[in-house]
Amino acid sequence: MKLSGKTAIVTGAGSGMGKAIAVLFGQEGANVVVADINQTSINSVVDEINAKGGQATGVVSNVAQQEDVDNMIRTAVDTFHSLDVLVNNAGVMDNFTPVGDVTDKLWERVLAVNLTGPFKAARAAINVMKNQESGGVIINNASVGGLYGARGGAAYIAAKHGLIGLTKNIAATYGSFGNIRANAIAPGGVNTNIQSTITEPHELGLKALTAAGSGPSADPVQIARVAVFLASNDSDFVNGDVIKADGGWTAR
Numbered sequence: 001m002k003l004s005g006k007t008a009i010v011t012g013a014g015s016g017m018g019k020a021i022a023v024l025f026g027q028e029g030a031n032v033v034v035a036d037i038n039q040t041s042i043n044s045v046v047d048e049i050n051a052k053g054g055q056a057t058g059v060v061s062n063v064a065q066q067e068d069v070d071n072m073i074r075t076a077v078d079t080f081h082s083l084d085v086l087v088n089n090a091g092v093m094d095n096f097t098p099v100g101d102v103t104d105k106l107w108e109r110v111l112a113v114n115l116t117g118p119f120k121a122a123r124a125a126i127n128v129m130k131n132q133e134s135g136g137v138i139i140n141n142a143s144v145g146g147l148y149g150a151r152g153g154a155a156y157i158a159a160k161h162g163l164i165g166l167t168k169n170i171a172a173t174y175g176s177f178g179n180i181r182a183n184a185i186a187p188g189g190v191n192t193n194i195q196s197t198i199t200e201p202h203e204l205g206l207k208a209l210t211a212a213g214s215g216p217s218a219d220p221v222q223i224a225r226v227a228v229f230l231a232s233n234d235s236d237f238v239n240g241d242v243i244k245a246d247g248g249w250t251a252r
C-alpha cells in the first residue's frame, strides 16, 4: 500500500473526485479525514472507506470559513496524531460567466471556495507539517481552467490560475527550504456532480468553450490515481508541478 501510516485530509470529499480520492487513499492505507459541507455524503463516504477496511473519520467543513478549516485540521491531528497530506479539492463552478456579467456575489463565492479556501487550509496545514520531521504534501485540485482561458467563466478561471500560483509559491518556499511538497492536478472533463451545478450556462462563455474544442471525460478514479501518486513517496522529487489529466484534450 502506497499511503500506509499517512494521515490525509480531503476537502469536498462527499462527491466526485474528492470522494474517489478519499476512498482510494483509504484503500492505499491512509487515515482519511473526509471533509465536506454535506453531512449525509460525508457519512456515506466514511462508511464506504471503513467497510473496505480503511480508517476514516468525517468532519463538516466549509473551506470558505476559517473556523471550519481550523476544526478540520484539528480533527486530523486529534484523531490520527499527524497531518501528512492535504488535498484541496472542494470547488464550485460559475456558469461560464464572462467578466462583463460577473456579479460581486458570484466572484466572491467562487474565489472564496476555489482559492481563498485552499489558501486557508494550506496555511493551517503547513503550520502543522513544518513541525513534523516528515514534513507533508499539499495537493491542489485545479483544472485545465487553471492553465487556459476558456474552460470556465472569469471567476473560475482566475481562481484556478491563482490556485496554481499558490501551489508554486508553496513549493518554492516550503519545498525548497523545508520538507513540504506542493503540486496541482489539472483535470479536463470528469464525470461528477459538478455538471448539475451549471444551471444557466452563459451563451458567450459556452461559445468560447466550444471554440476550444471538446475532450474526453474521465471517471473520477482516474484522477484519484494521480492524487495517490502525488501523495506517495513515489513522487518525492516532484514539487511545484501541475499534472494535466485531461485525456489529451489540450494536447491538440
Ligand SMILES: NC(=O)c1ccc[n+]([C@@H]2O[C@H](COP(=O)([O-])OP(=O)(O)OC[C@H]3O[C@@H](n4cnc5c(N)ncnc54)[C@H](O)[C@@H]3O)[C@@H](O)[C@H]2O)c1
Binding pocket: 011, 012, 013, 014, 015, 016, 017, 018, 035, 036, 037, 038, 041, 061, 062, 063, 064, 089, 090, 091, 092, 093, 113, 141, 142, 143, 144, 186, 187, 188, 189, 190, 191, 192, 193, 194, 195
Ligand atoms: N468535474 C470536472 O469536470 C472538473 C474538471 C476540472 C476540475 N474540477 C475541479 O475538481 C474539484 C472537485 O469537483 P467535482 O467535479 O468532483 O465536483 P462535485 O460537485 O462532484 O464535488 C464537489 C464537492 O465539494 C463540496 N463542496 C462544495 N463547496 C464546498 C465548500 N465550500 N467547502 C467544502 N466542500 C464543498 C460539495 O458538497 C461536493 O461534495 C473542484 O475543485 C473542481 O473545480 C472539476
